[in-house]
Amino acid sequence: MTGRDETEAPPLSGEPSGALERHGSGEVSANRTGGAALDTTAAPDTASELETVSAENRVSVAGADEEEPPAGSGRRRRPLRTSLIALAAITVTAAAGVAATGTIGGDSGDSGGSAPAGPPATAKVERTTLTDTESVDGNLGYGDATTVQAPAAAAGTGDGQSAQSGQSGQSSQSGQEGASGGSAGDGIVTWVPEEGTVVERGETVYRVDQQRVPLLYGSFPLYRTLQSGSEGDDVEMLEKNLRALGYKGFTVDETYNSATAEAVKDWQDDLNREETGTVRAGDAVVAPDARRVADVKASPGAALSGDVLSWTGTERIVSVDLDVQFEDLVEKGTKATVQLPDDNTVEAEVTDIGTPSTGQSDDSAGGSGDAGSGESDDKATLPVELTVKDQKGLGRYQAAAVEVTLKAESRKDVLVVPVAALVAQRGGGYAVEVVTADGTEYRPVELGMFADSRVEVSGKGIKEGTVVGVPK
Template sequence: MAPTKKVLLCVVSGVVVVGVVGWAVGSQVQSPADAAAAHQPPVASLITASVEKRVLTSTVVTQGTVGYAAARPLNFAGTVEPSQGAGSGTQPLVTKLAVKAGHEINAGSVLLEVSGRPVLVLKGSVPMYRTLSRGATGDDVRQLQRGLTDIGFPTPVTGTYGAATEHAVSRWYASRHYSPATAPPEEPGSPERSQPPSPTTPPRTAATPAAPAGATVPSGELIFLRDLPARLTQLSASVGAQATGKIGSVSGSALQVQGEVRASDAQLFKAGATATVQTLDGKQFPASVTALATGASKAPAAGTSGGKGSNAAGDAGSGGAAGDAGSSTSGGDGTSATTSMRVALRNPHALASYNGQAVKVTVQVGSTKGKALVVPVSALSTRADGRAWVRVSHGRGKTTDVAVTPGLSVAGAVQVTPAQGGALNSGDQVVIGTRQGGSS
């Protein structure tokens, strides 16, 4: 190669090397402005959530056990009309059992026979403590009249046993294929059978015959039960045995759910509250709370698995014995304030195959009236004057503050109503926070 070309090549190569080195050095050099900009925090962007329109419901969740109501003793007391030829001192014996244990007892039905006479059942809370006959007055008479009317033998509910009540009793006994007991004939002009004849009462003659005997209800021929229909849970009486004292036990005929909730949660609702019962296989049944009773239960011992008990707007706890409700508010004595709760299904026979099983009970304690605007609680802010507001994002960093009135709050969500003149709609984006960097 000629010397001139070699010199030219060396010069070009040198220029290239110098240019590369200069670019490399220049790329590492920053102006003071560039250095300051590099240390600025990134532009913050908004974190938003959608405004929803839905029904917001607050609930208390606990566990319960399916079963029948606690059994109550069934007692026989009083006397029945003596059978023909039997003396007044004859010991009454059970001669027939009309209902078997486990079966249902209905108002107006025959429970058993004592000395050949029926022992009938009506609904009522006043015990049958005397024989009822014409002229008798009181709450037990009124109860009899109401019971007769309920089973299809109407009579005025006056609280006084008169001819209309006698007629209704006669029809009732006849419908069960029995003759009613009767009272001795009345003396003419005597208003009460229980009163002895007055010395001035004229003797009965052919012109003044005795009044006909009327139907009565002997004290042993009727048992009043508070809840009917009822279930005969146990029958201790047997044919040939003496009819006296306890003859069995009864309970409600419909399965129900018995459980417990923390007393603090029970204050959020009353008897009659809407509930849902969910079985272990996932089936759900509409129900309602029928009773609440405050008590105390033992808290789970340390190291054992206790149920969560009630949980506002949460899920049912697991663990613990079926139907037990633990509490996080236990005292030093190992007890916790609880409230017993009884829940009945709208269809009382729906739980027939779940007797004795544990179920989840969800009680509704609050709800919006239809669909409402709902936002996350974190979207709600309060000004110094106490007014609440949410910030609506319109994109590209543009926002608008909208004054609202908060309502029901459940599990991190809150109902909001725009103040007069404010605009807030389902689907709007409300600001719930900010993040560094990124875009809005």
């Protein structure tokens, strides 16, 4: 076996010199030497500084810092989670090599023993796509439900000068009564939809005194009476809905004029309502798009007040309460695979990331935080929402616990070896034991991404098909 002086091994480019931490898939056992003794004098810079810190195969390197995020990225970089779990195996591999052949770059004197025939096992350098993943628990459903409320007892009047045009709000907070002649909030509920009903633009949300209260699309509720002379973006929202419902003869803009009033009269006629040409705050409910009724709270015959119903979006989504330590795994557009209870899978994509929650403890109430103080074990989580384009692929599941595999990072067309093939060098960095026609030799490598118990490598003399040694 040809020795290589430690000064010839270049330091690992981009490799942090400090603590690394690994959580997730691709774990490698830290005891793979078949009983070979760990020679800390032969490799003091690695073996003496690595220790196993948990039953989850987490490994730390003394005095380390996390990898710094790129300038202006706005997001912290995740610690090399996959690489840490590998370092224990790397150190043991180095020890096994030391026990058999002496340290890399050590004295070239004979040890007095016979040289080993070669590594106990081998693997080939492969060229492939390497993807870093993390599996987490999720829930399939229609997302959080929002409530449609009965309109306020008194609606705004006139041209709404007291209200600020352009205001925004939750579209579901306003379920407005539509009876002509009375104030908003008057009347008896005479019809409500069934749970699971999908309501689209122009369709009835509920009836009051047998008059329909339809759904309009928009980003904020009707909050004042609209009539000739009114101006604002609520006027434009109304006109966009009228146009989408097929009414013509007016210009879609922020001005409510006589042409708008005529279109409103036609709309009121189709709703079997009095043709006033004005629209009050209680005449329609506004939501961003079609809604699915989740729960009906009002009953026919009851006075219109309080919560009428709750509803959600019409497509099933996947919700995940992600441990904040994995926050850097997700951003809008992150791909994922969702495994259903029947083991079928569908592809999903992260479309919304909420605000992290904070773990609850008695410290906030003046508690000491000791084990006996009643401190909560709640962990901070990050709400994440994923959409599934293939709704048919979800089958008939309306609500179910699912497993979500997040695809954090992917590297295409890279050279990889098993993590166990890495050998730590005394002078820093790593090498692989390459099998040649004349025996074996250690060749330094630079490391890239870790995933699925494999690691991206590059270096002189490392190419696809190169045979490297691995422990049994």
